[in-house]
Amino acid sequence: MSDYDSQGIEAKWQKVWEETGAFHADMDPARPKYYVLEMLPYPSGTLHMGHMRNYTIGDVIARYKRMRGFNVLHPIGWDSFGLPAENAAIKNNIPPREWTNSNIAQMKAVCKRFGFSYDWRREISTCEPEYYRWNQWFFLRMFERGLAYRKRSKVNWCPQCQTVLANEQVVDGCCWRHETTSVESKELEQWFLKITAYSDALLDDMNDLVGGWPDRVLTMQQNWIGKSRGARVRFDVAQMPEKSIDVFTTRVDTIYGASAVILAPDHPLLPALFAGIPGRAAMEAEWNRLRQRKLRAAELATAEKEGFFAGRFAVNPFSGETLPIWVANFVLAEYGTGAVMCVPAHDQRDYEFAEKYGLPMKVVVQPLDAAPLAADRMRQASTEYGRLVASGPYAGLTSEEALAKMTADAAAKQFGKAETTYRLKDWGISRQRYWGTPIPIVYCKKCGAVPVPDKELPVRLPLSIELTGMGQSPLANVPEFVNAKCSKCGGPARRETDTMDTFVDSSWYFYRYTDARNEKAPFDSKVVRYWFPIDRYIGGIEHAILHLIYSRFFTKVMRDLGMIEHREPVKRLFSQGMVLKDSRAMSKSHGNVVGAIDMAHKYGCDTARVYTLFAAPPEKDLEWSEQGIEGCSRFLNKVYRVVSRHAGRLRGVRAMTPGEVDLATASAKEKILLRRAHQTLKRVTNDFELRWHFNTSVALIMELVNELQAQEPLEEGMRPEVLKKVFHMLALMLAPMAPHLAAELWEMLGNSGSLMDATWPAYREELAKEEQFEVVIQINGRVRSKILVEDGLGEDEVVDRARHDPRIAPLIDGKRVVKTVVVPRKLVNLVLR
């Protein structure tokens, strides 16, 4: 008997799978499909156990579903555009494509070393023109529909890098590479995708995702979209007949309590207001101070509210009251109208501001079922709905009634209207970067921004190029790229030199997997109809907003283009926990990375896989423990030893089918093992189908193996065909989690066919059933004794035995049992007074 040689076994079966195309899946309308996907990885070059946990979870499900007869699509690819390739290129003087492809090759080798059951024929890499041409194609379709447009917009600019930063690259107001350099704001022409056209669809269709997506992801998306219903109300500026200020409010019912109108420091009307005002110079100094002061995000909410009187007045259109116009730092230019009405009694921010600057406070909404409010006794704003007072003709209405009536009246009198605002902004996709998808637009002096015709796609990214990391997009320095021809007038044109945000690449990649080599279209709708939606999408919570909202947006656009029929791409989203080392997420910068390939070499990939499954349920963070993985290594060794010890004897024997098992004639040992095997199978099946708690599945299989070991010598009192059946069940249950070892055991037991073709076994209830149950006897809810009871014994009989139990009888002697609770097969509780 030889030892468990994980390296040899794993290499052997990986070769077999590769040669037989074991994981290839093609559309087959006759079979039910299952699409399981892990989020598109960025090819950074290294794979650590955090990545492997993600892929292992997906692989376990893919392999299990195959055993259940599903046609399983399980693809992988690379999110291969992006800034790190450019930075590496600058630092090491390697072309980005070379750097990227060598990383991909390394990572692919690690994935293969872990035996993940990917259909490699469908592999994609987003930096290849065969892929990114379809990014361009989608951009053009959106351009045609007005969903891609160009406008001037503020961008983040790092003066040290001399380049634009994505929002994600701004950390606490500073450049991610220069942590002490404040990011500046700069105006540039940018391309945007009109995701806001789908705000309501993105929000409403979330109803279909409830139950399938984690609540917190849905909540985060809902907050991100930030829909808010209210009213826009126009305040005229006193003595400036042609000027007015629009205010957005969700509480128009409190408008009689307004004591000022407050503008954001960047409000466009301010220069006009200041014109011709006495004391203007001092005011502008104050104004500049507020505008200059950049706050870090974390400070914003707690920062001291500051402002000043702008020297002008506005007229409350409901009351006719004249209100001072102020400017304050807490009003955001980007949200709503950039101006608010200040109602100190009914808004906490306004309360704080009014208190500091001595603005009057007026209660206009009284609570319905609490003591009436008095302005001079309030310590904070009251934001509850209630009944209106001191509100002219609206006094006496409830807030709900007033909201409707006042909004309608404002519309009728043409100084306001109902309005819904969103926090969601259009998606700026222009990046002044080289390593990304070229935006398929040329600029012609005569015709303006002109789309590149479909037949000229792809607009190829030039590959030999000098990168400095400074200034504008490096593409601007490549004349062969920049100089183009206008497709409208044929005249000379300048090509767009910005590239697309890489989130565009990952917004639709999972459609491409279904038809990855299609040269005529992004995909064939027929094929997508078969495979979609994704049944299980597995990834980290860090993508809860960006990727998962962008890809929902793309799906909706594709639906409007008539390419697909479904509304949502992902039926069920699973967000797995991180792998931690020393309580921190694994990362190069923390220096706490546990390399996947190192684990495969040291223990074998089956052990590494089993450990990541066993150490914690998949949705929880997992603290890496070298001792923990040792334990799993011991377990797989034990499995191998137990089976191989008997395999020779069992090779030629036919495994007994469950139907042939006759419990009446089975030996005690056979009964124990059959029962344990079927109980294990029942609970593992349940874990796989309903709970996804693979940690308990592993624990159950460990118990089965412990039982096998406890029954040694197994050949005594055990028919070989029964033992073989138990071993089969063991191998099949291990197959999704430790596939190489399982395949080896399967072969050792003399099976000629591949384990890949085996189906998940069915447990037999009558074999899983115990003949006896341990019943707990409680007195007043406290355990006092335990008895063994045969299955099928009547309730009265069980209670009778409980009362006569030698430990129980003296305790109830002479006492009155006022109540008896019986839970069949579990417990008897005798309640004494």
Add this chain to the structure above:
RNA sequence: GCGGAAGUGGCGGAAUUGGCAGACGCGCCAGCCUUAGGAGCUGGUGGCCGAAAGGCCGUGUGGGUUCAACUCCCUCCUUCCGCACCA
């Protein structure tokens, strides 16, 4: 501040529907085997009292519902994550 998740032995975690808290694994202790063990096997391992039988306590805190609560309800505390002056 708002929203979400979670608090169980020395550690990771289990308890599927309100029914024996601590499965399984790690670590630790003892023993067997061994020339040897960072191999393998067997047993023990929440705390307190007790020689033992057994008893009491115990799932972040305090209360409640129940024959019975890690589980349900209320209070408070702590940690992690997300959002962050969104009018």
